[in-house]
Amino acid sequence: MKTLVGTTMWLVAAAGCVSPQTTEPVEVPFQSDFGLIWVQTTVNGSAPLWFLLDTGFEYSLIDAAAAQRLGLQVQDPQSVPQPGGTVEMGAVPDVQLAIGSIRVPPLTVQAVPLAGLEPVVGRSLHGILGHDVIARYLLTIDYERETLRFLPADTDEPLPEGTVLPLTIVANEPFVDGVIEQPHDSDIRGRFKLDTGSLDALGLNRNFLEGSDVLAPGQTTHRIPGIAVGGETDGLLFRIAGFRLGPYTLHDPVIGATLASEGFEDRDDAGTIGAEVLHRFTVTLDYARARMVLAPNRHFADDPGVDRSGMWVVADGSDFSEFRVRFVLADGPAAAAGLEQGDVIVGVDGRSARTLRLVDLWRTWRQPDGTAVELEVRRGSQMRTLHLTLRSPV
Numbered sequence: 585m586k587t588l589v590g591t592t593m594w595l596v597a598a599a600g601c602v603s604p605q606t607t608e609p610v611e612v613p614f615q616s617d618f619g620l621i622w623v624q625t626t627v628n629g630s631a632p633l634w635f636l637l638d639t640g641f642e643y644s645l646i647d648a649a650a651a652q653r654l655g656l657q658v659q660d661p662q663s664v665p666q667p668g669g670t671v672e673m674g675a676v677p678d679v680q681l682a683i684g685s686i687r688v689p690p691l692t693v694q695a696v697p698l699a700g701l702e703p704v705v706g707r708s709l710h711g712i713l714g715h716d717v718i719a720r721y722l723l724t725i726d727y728e729r730e731t732l733r734f735l736p737a738d739t740d741e742p743l744p745e746g747t748v749l750p751l752t753i754v755a756n757e758p759f760v761d762g763v764i765e766q767p768h769d770s771d772i773r774g775r776f777k778l779d780t781g782s783l784d785a786l787g788l789n790r791n792f793l794e795g796s797d798v799l800a801p802g803q804t805t806h807r808i809p810g811i812a813v814g815g816e817t818d819g820l821l822f823r824i825a826g827f828r829l830g831p832y833t834l835h836d837p838v839i840g841a842t843l844a845s846e847g848f849e850d851r852d853d854a855g856t857i858g859a860e861v862l863h864r865f866t867v868t869l870d871y872a873r874a875r876m877v878l879a880p881n882r883h884f885a886d887d888p889g890v891d892r893s894g895m896w897v898v899a900d901g902s903d904f905s906e907f908r909v910r911f912v913l914a915d916g917p918a919a920a921a922g923l924e925q926g927d928v929i930v931g932v933d934g935r936s937a938r939t940l941r942l943v944d945l946w947r948t949w950r951q952p953d954g955t956a957v958e959l960e961v962r963r964g965s966q967m968r969t970l971h972l973t974l975r976s977p978v
Contacts, residue, residue, distance in 0.1 A: 607735075607736060607739070609733055609734065609735050609741075610684060610685055610686055610733070610734045610735075611684075611731045611732065611733050611734075612683055612684035612685075612686065612731065612732045612734065613684075613730060613731055613732075614637070614730050614731065614732055615730065616727065616730050616863070617705065617706075617707065617941075617943040618705060618783050618859070618943055618946060619727075619783055619858075619859030619860065619862075619863045619889075620636060620705070620780070620781060620783065620859055621636065621637040621638075621725065621732070621780055622634050622635070622636060622637075622707070623635055623636075623637055623683055623713070623732065624683075624684075625681055625682065625683050625710075625711065625713065626681070626682045627646065627650075627654055627656075627679060627680070627681060627711070628654065628656075628679060628680050629680070629682075630654055633650060633708075633710035633711060634707065634708050634709065634710050634711075635681075635683075635710060635711040635712060635713050636709060636711075636712045636713065636781055637713045637718070637725075637732070637780055637781075638712045638713065638714055638779070638780055638781030639714075639715070639718060639758055639777075639778045639779060639780045639781070639869070640714075640757065640777055640778070640779035640780070640781050640782065640856060641712050641713075641714030641715060641781065642714060642715050642716075642755060642756035642757055643692075643693070643694060643714045643715060643716050643756065644681070644691065644693045644694070644711065644712060644713050644714040644716055644717055645693060645694050645695070645696050645698065645711055645712040645714065646676060646679070646693050646694070646695055646696075646710065646711040647695075647696070647697065647698040647699065647709065647710050647711060648672070648674075648695045648696060648697045648698070649697070649699060650710045650711065651676055651695040656676045656679070656695070657676065658674035658675070658676055658695045659674055659675045659676070659677065660674055660675055661673065661674035661695075662674070671696055671697060672696075672697065673694050673695065673696050674694070674695050675692050675693075675694060675695075676692065676693050676694070676695050677692045678690045678691075678692070679691060679692065679693045681693075681713070681717065683713070683717075683732075683734075686721075686734050688717055688720065689720070691716055691717075693711070698710075698711070698712075702899075702904070703898040703899050703900055703904070704898055705899075705942065706898075706899035706904040706941055706942025706943060707899075707904060707941070707942075712781070714756075715756040715757065715758075715871075716756070718869060718871065719737065719753075719756075719871045719872070720736075720737055721734045721735060721736065721737055722734075722735040722736070722737055722739050722741070722868070722869070722870050722872070723735075723868070723869045724744060724866065724867070724868040724869075725780070725862075725866065725867045725868075725869070726866045726881075727862070727863040727864075727865070727866065727867070727881060727883070728866065728881040728882055728883065737870075737871065737872040738872060743868060743870065743877050744866065744868050744877055744879060745877075745879060746865075746866065746868070746877040746878050746879030747830045747831060747832070747877065747878045747879070748875055748876070748877050749761075749829070749830045749875065749876050749877075749878065750874060750875055751778075751869075751870075751871065751874045751875055751876050752775070752874065753871060753874060757777050758777065758778045758869070758871065758876075759775045759776060759777050759778070759853060760775075760776055760778060760829070760857070760876065761773065761774070761775055761776070762774060762775075762776045762827060762828060762829050762854070762857065763827070763828040763829075764786075764796075764798060764824055764826075764827055764828075765824065765825045765826035765827070765828060765833070766798065766800055766824055766825050767800060767825055768797075768800040768801065769797060769800075771828075772796050772797075772798060774792055774796065774853070774854025774855070775853045775854055776853065776854050776855055776856060776857045777853060777855070777856045777857070778856075778857055778862070778869075778876070779856035779857060779858050780858075780859060780862060781858075782856050782857075782858030782859060783858055783859055783860065784839060784840050784856070784858040784859075784860055785827060785834060785837040785838070785839050785857075785858060785860035785861050785888060786824075786827060786837065786839040786840070786855055786856065786857060786858065786861070787839065787840045787841065787842065787855045787856045787858060788839065788840070788841040788842070788854060788855035789841070789842055789850065789851045789853065789854065789855045790841065790842055790843055790850055791850050791851065791852065792851075792853070792854040792855060793820070793841045796854075798824070798841075799822065803822060804822065804823075804978050805820050805821065805822040805978070806820070806821045806822070806913055806916075806977055806978065807819070807820060807821075807843075808820070808821050808840070808896075808911070808913070809896070809910075809911050817842065817844060818842075818843045818844040819840050819841060819842055819843055820840065820841045820843055821838060821839075821840055821977060821978060822838070822839065822841075822978050823836060823837070823838050823839070823978045824836075824837060824839055827839075827861065829857070829861065829878070830878060832864075832865075832878065832880065832884075834860075834861055834864070834888060835888070836888055837860065837861075837888040837890075838888065838890040838976070838977065838978055841855070842855075860888065860889050863883055864880060864881060864883045864884040864886065865878040865879055865880055865881060865884070866878075866879040866881055889950050890950065890976055890977070891946070891949045891950060891977070892917065892949055892950065892951070892952075892953060892955075892974035892975055892976050892977070893916075893917060893918055893948075893949035893957075893972060893974060894912065894913040894916020894917040894918040894919060894920075894975070894977060895909050895910075895911060895912045895913060895916070895917075895918035895923055896909070896910045896911040897909055897910065897929065897942070897945055898910045898942070899941075899942040904941070904942060905937060905938050905940075906928060906937070907928065907929040907930075907937050907940075907942065907945060908926065908927070908928050908929075909923055909924065909925055909926060909927040909928075909929070910925065911925060912924060912925055913977060916975070916977060917972055917973055917974060917975045918972060920973070921959070921970045921971055921972040921973070922968070922970050923959075923961065923970060923972070924963065926963070927961045927962070927963050928961065928962040928963075929945070929959055929960070929961055930960045930961065930962050930967075931958075931959065931960030932944075932945065932948060932957065932958070932959060932960075933948075933957060933958050934958070949974065951974055952974070953974060953975050953976055954973065954974065954975070955973070955974040956971060956972070956973050956974075957971075957972040957973075957974065958970075958971055958972075959971075959972055
């Protein structure tokens with residue numbers, strides 16, 4: 585079951601591998617705000633809607649409000665436990681999804697309220713494409729070109745060049761073995777879920793964090809809040825020496841761990857691998873043969889990305905153009921600059937916030953340590969100019 589943790593998003597009757605009609609590869613463009621995969625999808629012939637391609641979901645979702653607008657009939661609605669709390673969920677049978685020219689065979693999707701997640705990503709989220717869609721295809725995610733390449737799951741076309749790693753599919757979730765490197769211990773091995781819907785490098789489950797002694801004695805950590813489908817969560821932020829996936833190592837990433845999410849923090853796997861790792865590769869998913877292919881792209885050697893602002897900003901308003909400070913990290917850069925929870929950022933380095941998107945702020949906060957950012961901030965009826973100096977949190 586998926587969770588959302590920290591200040592980033594780890595977004596929750598799967599069908600079998602049914603071959604689509606086409607036997608030729610089909611490429612579909614996507615947008616990669618925050619390193620996530622946003623793809624236009626139609627529902628029963630509707631106008632295009634924005635769906636998130638998310639390997640971490642066992643099944644596909646549609647936003648409950650979008651389902652109502654489209655006149656879809658939701659069956660057997662009930663309160664279902666989810667990370668952060670319970671949500672009202674119901675089944676929508678016989679839904680025809682189309683992704684570009686790919687027409688997914690009809691399937692049952694779950695209607696869930698997703699509007700609470702939209703301020704976190706600063707854009708509309710109409711649905712999620714989960715395992716029941718992905719498993720039908722040999723799917724290549726080209727993060728550099730921002731394209732998805734679809735072939736039938738039973739294709740006999742050779743795999744793209746790259747390193748082949750085995751996958752384990754458990755309860756419609758894909759897992760791969762990985763290794764955490766820390767100076768105080770030998771290799772810390774774990775089974776990690778592939779999660780294209782997570783911004784983080786890694787998001788560890790509490791059982792693994794504590795049982796594997798991931799944290800070095802006296803290691804610096806920060807408590808951070810989060811949001812999940814069901815509500816608020818509680819997490820931890822810290823740095824590790826490295827993460828190894830097959831022959832590839834990401835050095836010194838900042839990662840997260842779930843401490844409390846209404847009972848979903850105690851899984852028996854290690855956690856998730858998110859977009860901060862995955863976007864460095866062209867990733868081919870071959871669920872039918874339980875394997876994946878990784879081919880490094882031009883982002884492979886980029887420094888590990890981290891938010892250096894010391895705050896969590898969300899996007900309010902119908903057009904997501906009001907940037908509100910939801911959380912300020914104690915002793916972090918935002919606190920030092922005088923920012924407070926509830927402040928509204930109306931300007932960044934002389935640019936009106938109305939000309940920006942939340943992803944633009946996300947990129948600004950990820951600039952190198954020492955970068956100075958001038959912010960125009962509204963606090964109640966008062967306007968202030970504050971000077972933020974970016975610094976890594978750990």
